[in-house]
Amino acid sequence: MARTEYYDDPEAPVPNSLVVAASAAVVDDEGRLLLQRRVDNGLWAMPGGGMEMTESLPQAAVREVREETGYEVEVTGVVGTYTDARHVIAYSDGEVRRQFNVCFRARVVGGERRVSDESHEVRWFSPEEVVGLRMHHTQRLRVDHALGQSAPHAG
Template identity: 80%
Template sequence: MARTEYYDDPAAPVPNSLVVAASAAVFDDSGRLLLQRRTDNGLWAMPGGGMEIDESLPEAAVREVREETGFDVQVTGLIGTYTDARHVIAYSDGEVRRQFNICFRAVLVGGELRVSGESHEVRWFTSAELDGLSMHHTQRLRVDHAVKGGLPHLG
């Protein structure tokens, strides 16, 4: 299913859903950040996705990382809340989603790297390697907050 992201765009379609989602900024022992290149838009992003009815947001982040990258992680903190109404995501099936994402900090605890149906590629990046990557600017905001640290983003 294809995905198109809009930000502060008057031509964006009107949202018809709000999905609670979790993502994770996963760091390894060397301080590298785990990212995936998504199949639905070709852009780099942190692993993440919608929360299931029977799980917490941190559990959703852990599950999504495992499903999308093959790695097991432990949530250690909060990067921020990302609920900007100007960010709209349209899917080819007609769903138009308003952004609602809670991004957690996590560390690697096991598993093996693999791609999934949602990722073309999964890789670890040093902070110096992040600048040249193709990613939506709302994802770049999360990456910047994760790498720089500090108080959780509230937005």
């Protein structure tokens, strides 16, 4: 399913759903960040997705990392909350969502790297390598916060 992200765009479609989501900034002992190149838009992003009715947000982050990258992680903190109403995501099935995302800090405790049906690639990047990657600017904001600030972002 294709995905198009809009930000502060008067031509963006009107949202028809609100999704509670979690993402994870997984950083290894060398300070590298785990990212995936998404199948639905070809851009790099942290693993993440919608919370299921039977789980907490931290559990959703752990599940999404496992499903999308193959790694088992534990949550160690919070990067921030991301709720900007100007960010709209449209899917080819007709869903147009606003997303309430909590981005967590996490570390690997097991598993091994693999791609999924949601990712073309899964790789570790140094902070310097992240700078040149193609990603939506709302994702770049989360990455910058994960790599550069210690206090959680509230937004």
